[in-house]
Amino acid sequence: MTSSSTSPPARPTRRGPRWLRSFGVQVTAALVLGIVAGLIARQLGEPGGQPNGLTATLNTIGQSYVSLLKAAVIPLVFLAIVSSIGNLRRVSNAARLAGRTLLWFAITAFIAVSIGIALGVVIQPGSRASHGELAASDPGVTATWWNFLIGLVPSNFVGAQVNTHVDVANGTATATSAVSFNVLQVIVVAAAIGIAAVKVGRKAEPFLTFTDSALKIVQRVLWWIIRLAPLGTFALIANAVATYGWTTIGSLAWFVFAVYLGLAIVLFVVYPIIVRSNGLSIRQYYSGVWPAVQLGFVSRSSIGTLPLTQRVVERNLGVPSGYASFAAPLGATTKMDGCAAIYPAIAAIFVAQFYGIHLDLLQYLLIVVVSVVGSAATAGTTGAIVMLTLTLSTLGLPLDGVGLLLAIDAILDMGRTAVNVAGQALVPTIVAKREGILDLDLYNAPRSGEPFSDDVADAERAEPDATVDGGELEEKTSRDTVPQSA
16 A cells, blocks of 8 residues: 655745845844934933833843843853864864964054054043043942952852842841852863863863864854844844933043044954955955954944854854864953953043043053953953953053943943954954965855854754655755855
């Protein structure tokens, strides 16, 4: 007896023009719509001194998106560092590649901080700020070299800290505790475990295989979060416009201008010069790295952007996977041209000018040293506040200056993180090109599709379509094709 087989229903085809499905177009559209929504929310005002419904909704959506990114930070950092160090065992000349990577980190940081110092001296943002319109707020964090070094020593295996805040109202004390993680300590623990696993050798292979597998799982979760980036972009931009408007920015207009001018010079002048001087196409570099730059601008987190940064470095820019899996996580935690070079240089000069303090040549040199050596203090998630307090304390400048700049930190952090991410993708590309291991065909290939589209294709091909034929289960994989990111 023969049973007729029934063909499975065809998968629905993707509808809509390809440009509309583009991740970059979606994020750009969300930016524009977010500005419009923010202006509307600001016009609605604050009835009764409370945020209006639109502002509250935008803030909730935006903070929820940031919370999702932060939730994945610790497992991502730990697994990425362990896996990246483990992957070096598969790369020839691993020590040479690691040394060249750190050297280029330092070279680009030196160029960026030099530009920041020059802009601070020429534009004089601190002398142009209005003293009557600025009030310092509590920065909530103070960094010194001693505290930074002590902070590297793990207090426990996962770098967890419990902070308890006690509120006393009407004679009743209420204690609220929150668990936080010291990312620097997580990096130290992960690096130690990764190095130990490499030293153990063959017996550590199952552990490193498990780590690679776990990292892929965490990155898949991050991809789901990244797909929400247009929604997060819309809410975060709208809330920033609604909250700050132009009043606060106006009192610090020259400072904002100086920082963004420095960021633009590094991103659109310095990086292209480096790319071209190494015989690579500037257009291909930008088209390859732009999805990660956009997400960095929105998320304000180099660690949160790490999965996408590593993907474009491998799939768009042609860096070998073994090296990229080391360089990208390392860059996301230590490579900060925006947060750790341009911004603290201009901000330190701003604070000195604002308080009428003269800086001599030695102090300018200290700014350079702090920016090149101390960039790990930013750790990819803490922003630039820690780095700024570290710079100010090194120079002996008033830490109250940090509080003056907190009101616009979110606005500046968008541009800073975008430059950070662009630099984190640039260095492994340049090192790979100079070492002769860059896939030039992949680097120069036309860009199409969206980030992680090849993962989508793999997932779809892995989902079986079950059909019954003569009592046997026949599995067919999807034949749908999805444009790949490279």
